Amino acid sequence: MITLAVDAMGGDSGLAVTAPGAAAFLKQQRDVRLIMVGDEAAVRKALAEAGAPMERITIQHATQVVEMDEAPQSALKNKKDSSMRIAINQVKEGNAQAAVSAGNTGALMATARFVLKTMAGIERPAIAKFIPSAGNHMTLVLDLGANVDCNADQLTQFAVIGSELFQALYPEKGRPRVGLLNVGTEDIKGTDTAKQTFKLLRGSKLNFVGNVEGNSVFTGEVDVVVADGFVGNIMLKTIEGAVKFMGSAIREEFQRTLFNKLAAVAAIPALKGMKNKLDPRKFNGAIFLGLRGVVIKSHGGTDQTGFMYALEEACHEARAASLSKIEQGVAVQLAALDEARAQEAAEGETANETQ
Amino acid sequence: MITLAVDAMGGDSGLAVTAPGAAAFLKQQRDVRLIMVGDEAAVRKALAEAGAPMERITIQHATQVVEMDEAPQSALKNKKDSSMRIAINQVKEGNAQAAVSAGNTGALMATARFVLKTMAGIERPAIAKFIPSAGNHMTLVLDLGANVDCNADQLTQFAVIGSELFQALYPEKGRPRVGLLNVGTEDIKGTDTAKQTFKLLRGSKLNFVGNVEGNSVFTGEVDVVVADGFVGNIMLKTIEGAVKFMGSAIREEFQRTLFNKLAAVAAIPALKGMKNKLDPRKFNGAIFLGLRGVVIKSHGGTDQTGFMYALEEACHEARAASLSKIEQGVAVQLAALDEARAQEAAEGETANETQ
Numbered sequence: 032m033i034t035l036a037v038d039a040m041g042g043d044s045g046l047a048v049t050a051p052g053a054a055a056f057l058k059q060q061r062d063v064r065l066i067m068v069g070d071e072a073a074v075r076k077a078l079a080e081a082g083a084p085m086e087r088i089t090i091q092h093a094t095q096v097v098e099m100d101e102a103p104q105s106a107l108k109n110k111k112d113s114s115m116r117i118a119i120n121q122v123k124e125g126n127a128q129a130a131v132s133a134g135n136t137g138a139l140m141a142t143a144r145f146v147l148k149t150m151a152g153i154e155r156p157a158i159a160k161f162i163p164s165a166g167n168h169m170t171l172v173l174d175l176g177a178n179v180d181c182n183a184d185q186l187t188q189f190a191v192i193g194s195e196l197f198q199a200l201y202p203e204k205g206r207p208r209v210g211l212l213n214v215g216t217e218d219i220k221g222t223d224t225a226k227q228t229f230k231l232l233r234g235s236k237l238n239f240v241g242n243v244e245g246n247s248v249f250t251g252e253v254d255v256v257v258a259d260g261f262v263g264n265i266m267l268k269t270i271e272g273a274v275k276f277m278g279s280a281i282r283e284e285f286q287r288t289l290f291n292k293l294a295a296v297a298a299i300p301a302l303k304g305m306k307n308k309l310d311p312r313k314f315n316g317a318i319f320l321g322l323r324g325v326v327i328k329s330h331g332g333t334d335q336t337g338f339m340y341a342l343e344e345a346c347h348e349a350r351a352a353s354l355s356k357i358e359q360g361v362a363v364q365l366a367a368l369d370e371a372r373a374q375e376a377a378e379g380e381t382a383n384e385t386q
Numbered sequence: 387m388i389t390l391a392v393d394a395m396g397g398d399s400g401l402a403v404t405a406p407g408a409a410a411f412l413k414q415q416r417d418v419r420l421i422m423v424g425d426e427a428a429v430r431k432a433l434a435e436a437g438a439p440m441e442r443i444t445i446q447h448a449t450q451v452v453e454m455d456e457a458p459q460s461a462l463k464n465k466k467d468s469s470m471r472i473a474i475n476q477v478k479e480g481n482a483q484a485a486v487s488a489g490n491t492g493a494l495m496a497t498a499r500f501v502l503k504t505m506a507g508i509e510r511p512a513i514a515k516f517i518p519s520a521g522n523h524m525t526l527v528l529d530l531g532a533n534v535d536c537n538a539d540q541l542t543q544f545a546v547i548g549s550e551l552f553q554a555l556y557p558e559k560g561r562p563r564v565g566l567l568n569v570g571t572e573d574i575k576g577t578d579t580a581k582q583t584f585k586l587l588r589g590s591k592l593n594f595v596g597n598v599e600g601n602s603v604f605t606g607e608v609d610v611v612v613a614d615g616f617v618g619n620i621m622l623k624t625i626e627g628a629v630k631f632m633g634s635a636i637r638e639e640f641q642r643t644l645f646n647k648l649a650a651v652a653a654i655p656a657l658k659g660m661k662n663k664l665d666p667r668k669f670n671g672a673i674f675l676g677l678r679g680v681v682i683k684s685h686g687g688t689d690q691t692g693f694m695y696a697l698e699e700a701c702h703e704a705r706a707a708s709l710s711k712i713e714q715g716v717a718v719q720l721a722a723l724d725e726a727r728a729q730e731a732a733e734g735e736t737a738n739e740t741q
Contacts, residue, residue: 163631165634176569179569179577180577180578213620214615214616214620221534221616222534222535225534245619245627246624247627248627249630258620260569261617262616262620264569264600265613265621266624267600269600269603269624269625270600270624270628271600272600272603273629274628275601275604277628277629280660280663280664281656281660284657284659284660284663285656287656290655291653291655291656294649294652294653294655297648297649297652297653298640298646298649298652298656300645300646300649301636301639301649301650302639304639304642304646305635305639308635308639309632309635
């Protein structure tokens with residue numbers, strides 16, 4: 032039985048979204064329990080109104096709420112009894128297998144990192160997301176904004192944790208193909224950091240396929256795409272913008288002439304299918320990776336359907352991806368990297384001696 | 387009368403694309419002449435086959451061709467009689483108002499920079515492109531890959547040249563709204579370089595609207611989006627990938643059921659309209675900005691229609707945007723920046739003295 036801890040007060044709309052989202056989720060998933068964390072009376076009332084199955088819900092009282100614009104350090108220091116903090120504590124204490132929050136991203140990351148700690152050898156956690164791509168494939172992209180400045184070691188660590196998560200979630204797909212997001216596929220492309228990362232990944236035991244360009248996220252040619260949080264975040268927002276823009280363009284086109292308006296009626300099922308397929312709410316639920324616990328971040332402005340999908344993402348991860356197995360895989364990969372580096376250094380010395 | 391110099395041998399397919407592209411272009415534009423640069427006999431034959439109006443074409447012989455994978459330095463040193471070099475020479479010598487090439491981007495940039503030189507105060511030229519956005523707006527994005535590493539001064543220079551070009555092309559739209567591509571709209575977001583650039587742009591005389599996110603390229607809320615070439619190139623490729631992916635998703639959806647297949651027949655005009663609207667060939671033609679001459683880069687793998695649009699982009703720029711006016715505008719903006727910087731430095735000293 033999976034148990035998820037939910038920050039019931041987080042997000043732009045708080046309980047108005049989390050309570051019906053939780054109710055809808057529990058109706059779809061029969062073998063899951065939720066710990067809803069927040070103001071007890073308010074949470075109970077909202078869940079009752081949403082018709083939630085209370086027999087699979089525990090309410091955990093929390094007196095505080097982290098504000099959406101609160102500084103991470105302030106949340107860490109002053110909000111020890113917040114719904115966000117206590118939800119993460121549930122994972123730390125083993126009461127839940129994952130925590131879900133639609134709250135302030137910076138505060139959630141700082142709190143998760145402080146409470147759960149990073150995996151051994153991982154300097155910084157990253158934010159990852161699955162992007163739908165050709166052939167019903169899903170491409171895992173990270174980092175999406177947790178770290179705007181990254182060095183080659185950190186990017187290589189992202190590749191390792193991304194690859195291990197992908198493998199844990201989709202073992203049937205074989206060794207995950209890892210690509211480094213760059214401005215061209217040739218080995219020598221990009222910034223100095225990109226070049227260094229390329230070398231590290233080439234020497235790793237990952238299934239590194241080389242540099243990939245922005246469009247590779249959609250082609251299905253790669254399973255994990257690695258970028259720093261600056262580039263990754265801009266990429267994610269660009270995709271959101273492009274999808275929205277094309278959606279409007281389709282709508283406009285089907286309104287342009289009387290004939291097109293009539294055609295639109297016949298096209299409703301196809302257009303609905305299309306909309307449904309690319310519904311951003313379905314891809315809600317960003318994964319905080321590299322922590323010793325599963326934390327899923329829902330979009331702050333999502334609705335109850337979007338929040339339900341964030342809970343499903345958490346459930347999927349908690350169910351399929353054994354954290355200890357991922358940690359073990361990460362340790363093996365990082366050890367191989369250290370070895371490759373030591374060997375390279377030794378070869379460098381030998382080369383110097385023989386000069 | 388506008389004259390464009392065309393690298394007739396450049397691109398993946400050379401004359402097979404440039405000759406019919408040139409013929410189609412000249413049939414649409416009555417008051418334009420072309421100087422087609424390349425192997426004279428081959429060019430003449432290809433133009434004849436394409437039915438090009440020879441009375442508005444001059445053929446300029448060139449004995450060499452820059453290879454698509456040739457290193458820029460090699461092209462610069464060893465290909466002084468290449469079709470690419472001689473096409474750019476035509477602009478330098480005043481025989482043409484713009485040069486167009488589908489050849490190797492790196493070699494084209496290096497050659498253009500060497501022959502034409504950069505505008506006063508511009509350290510590096512940038513590659514810019516118009517991206518279609520909401521409300522039939524076009525957003526100018528730069529740099530798209532000429533400079534993977536940029537400091538705050540260079541990014542600020544990109545903002546200046548982008549703004550001046552936009553203003554020259556669309557004076558009726560008022561002062562161009564310039565945005566800095568970043569991971570959030572708050573002033574303090576992003577890398578150190580982004581923060582420094584923000585400060586410089588805030589102190590400039592540009593119509594700087596602040597940080598913008600990836601989706602802002604499509605909303606029409608901004609006219610010029612500034613990024614370094616690493617981020618800009620990844621963004622451009624991401625957009626290309628997203629558009630292609632959504633196009634396939636629409637096609638698949640209209641094939642999914644018999645009803646949808648029938649609906650697709652009715653929807654043909656709307657779907658065609660949509661395809662036409664977002665046809666990437668229409669947005670072919672990247673602008674090399676910051677040079678003392680107009681150079682347009684066509685996609686290397688485009689077809690004759692795409693090449694025709696690159697020629698139209700060159701023609702539009704040569705016609706509408708007076709280079710001397712842009713240079714003057716750039717000089718005024720850069721002087722204002724220097725003044726702002728000097729003032730800040732002076733204030734810093736005063737503050738130190740009064741401490």
